[in-house]
Amino acid sequence: MFFAFPFIMATTDNSVPPAEVMSIASPINLILLSLFVVLVYYHFRPKQPISLPRGPPPTVFRTYTPKTLVEFNGENDRPVYLAVRGRVFDVSPGRNFYGPGGPYENFAGRDASRGLANQSFDREMLTEDLSAPLDDLKDLDADQLENLQSWEERFTEKYLVVGKLVAEGDPEAPKS
Numbered sequence: 001m002f003f004a005f006p007f008i009m010a011t012t013d014n015s016v017p018p019a020e021v022m023s024i025a026s027p028i029n030l031i032l033l034s035l036f037v038v039l040v041y042y043h044f045r046p047k048q049p050i051s052l053p054r055g056p057p058p059t060v061f062r063t064y065t066p067k068t069l070v071e072f073n074g075e076n077d078r079p080v081y082l083a084v085r086g087r088v089f090d091v092s093p094g095r096n097f098y099g100p101g102g103p104y105e106n107f108a109g110r111d112a113s114r115g116l117a118n119q120s121f122d123r124e125m126l127t128e129d130l131s132a133p134l135d136d137l138k139d140l141d142a143d144q145l146e147n148l149q150s151w152e153e154r155f156t157e158k159y160l161v162v163g164k165l166v167a168e169g170d171p172e173a174p175k176s
Helices: 026-044 092-096 114-116 142-158
Strands: 001-007 008-011 060-062 080-084 087-090 160-165
Touching: 080 114, 080 142, 080 160, 087 142, 114 142
Parallel strands: 060 160
Antiparallel strands: 001 008, 080 087, 087 160
């Protein structure tokens, strides 16, 4: 006569040795249980909050004069601005070109309209007297105006407009 129990088989006459009892605490089960606990821990463990890098400070649209614009020439880690036909562009992302040591550094902090129209990057294209009226560009021919227009479109696509350039003494000029 046999008595059936889970995992254990025994006889009443003790003629057959009892089968080994299968234990839940076998080494393979302990390893699997440990692996399961580790995986659950890594899945539910507290995670550090994600921190985003700080963006640049906001740029406020403002009015510049040639004297106030000259400060933004890229020196001392200042932004690099230049003006084209009265609009001031933040060309700081192109600091390698427009900042100190760049091929167009003469235009940094200045009105670059005449130089861009003439495809000349020389200092002679810049107005030396910062108190003088703004260059009206009336003496430019059709080809020069077309050059200036293409430069202005390129700046508009690539850089932010951060202000407008007015002459010293203009009613819109900032008070010093």
